[in-house]
Amino acid sequence: MEIKKLRRTMLFCPATNPTMYIDAQMYKPDCLLFDLEDAVRYDEKDLARDLLAEALKSLSFGDIEVFARINPLYTEFGEADVRALVPAGLRRMRLPMCEKVEQVKELDALLTEVERAYGIEEGSCKIQCSLETPLGVWNALDLATASPRVISISFGAEDYTRLLGVDRTKDASELQFARQRVVNAAAIAKVDAIDTVWADFKDIDGFINEVKYARQIGFAGKSCIHPSQVGQVHDVFTPKMEDVEKSLVIIEAAEKAGIEKGGVVQVNGKMVDIPVIDKARRIVGLAKAAGLIK
Ligand SMILES: CC(=O)SCCNC(=O)CCNC(=O)[C@H](O)C(C)(C)COP(=O)(O)OP(=O)(O)OC[C@H]1O[C@@H](n2cnc3c(N)ncnc32)[C@H](O)[C@@H]1OP(=O)(O)O
Numbered sequence: 627m628e629i630k631k632l633r634r635t636m637l638f639c640p641a642t643n644p645t646m647y648i649d650a651q652m653y654k655p656d657c658l659l660f661d662l663e664d665a666v667r668y669d670e671k672d673l674a675r676d677l678l679a680e681a682l683k684s685l686s687f688g689d690i691e692v693f694a695r696i697n698p699l700y701t702e703f704g705e706a707d708v709r710a711l712v713p714a715g716l717r718r719m720r721l722p723m724c725e726k727v728e729q730v731k732e733l734d735a736l737l738t739e740v741e742r743a744y745g746i747e748e749g750s751c752k753i754q755c756s757l758e759t760p761l762g763v764w765n766a767l768d769l770a771t772a773s774p775r776v777i778s779i780s781f782g783a784e785d786y787t788r789l790l791g792v793d794r795t796k797d798a799s800e801l802q803f804a805r806q807r808v809v810n811a812a813a814i815a816k817v818d819a820i821d822t823v824w825a826d827f828k829d830i831d832g833f834i835n836e837v838k839y840a841r842q843i844g845f846a847g848k849s850c851i852h853p854s855q856v857g858q859v860h861d862v863f864t865p866k867m868e869d870v871e872k873s874l875v876i877i878e879a880a881e882k883a884g885i886e887k888g889g890v891v892q893v894n895g896k897m898v899d900i901p902v903i904d905k906a907r908r909i910v911g912l913a914k915a916a917g918l919i920k
């Protein structure tokens with residue numbers, strides 16, 4: 627199974643801080659996520675947008691997939707963000723506080739207009755819906771399938787717990803419903819699900835527990851707020867060599883037995899059939915995408 631793009635880490639970087647976002651590339655996240663929304667003061671929104679537009683025009687980010695978290699279109703800044711950043715080169719945007727299909731369709735239509743006006747390939751600008759309200763979480767599947775531009779959905783626990791009127795706790799039981807709804811919707815829509823930030827970046831054990839849990843239940847990656855989190859997330863989301871080797875043995879045995887389309891064999895005391903072969907292929911695909919094997 628070919629994994630086209632790893633999105634294990636999306637490192638948030640306030641777009642008002644030029645040094646930080648030049649340095650951010652050094653930490654080698656899979657994705658950089660320049661923030662124009664909550665990390666930017668109200669009176670610096672225009673400055674942040676201008677800085678980011680200049681950076682997109684003048685800097686190269688190599689293999690790193692560059693996203694911007696634009697302001698919602700219902701604010702006075704969202705449309706200006708799109709109109710300035712797409713011509714400057716932005717092709718990926720996170721739409722925060724995303725709740726209704728109409729909001730995705732509105733962004734879709736604006737992107738089509740800007741792509742046409744600037745001769746940019748139509749449909750090349752992609753959307754990540756950020757589900758961080760009870761309604762957004764409820765509508766996860768509708769949002770994930772609202773437009774062919776949607777490549778990913780992310781979960782935002784800080785706003786979600788604020789709106790639920792609860793504390794965000796370390797055992798995270800208050801997030802269980804939302805997380806499972808988000809990963810289930812992403813699996814149906816065949817898009818990536820990205821888990822929420824962990825603000826307490828000095829609490830490494832707590833963070834790693836949460837990252838392991840996110841991977842276990844089906845997230846493809848995690849939003850990060852500090853560079854120290856990038857390597858910690860990559861460690862968890864990159865398959866272990868031992869699992870890659872086991873997967874290669876399973877694939878070889880399946881091919882030898884000719885059971886890729888049905889049938890069953892035993893490999894090292896365990897039953898192997900189609901779901902097991904598919905999972906093994908996924909692990910090998912992830913390992914290849916991470917450069918672990920050729
Ligand atoms: C709920 C939400 O909406 S979350 C999303 C919005 N929030 C954000 O975008 C915040 C992103 N993170 C940050 O701004 C910062 O990490 C902070 C403010 C939390 C902490 O920053 P600092 O006090 O500078 O932390 P610290 O001293 O540990 O930083 C170490 C180095 O990493 C750099 N750094 C810290 N965070 C980042 C980042 N997100 N991206 C790139 N570089 C970073 C710092 O500039 C510093 O560099 P230096 O050593 O060259 O000076």
Ligand SMILES: O=C([O-])CC(=O)C(=O)O
Binds near residue numbers: 780784785
């Ligand atoms: O999307 C995120 O992870 C950060 C965020 O805005 C939130 O949690 O409200």
Ligand SMILES: [Mg+2]
Binds near residue numbers: 664722758782784
């Ligand atoms: Mg938020």
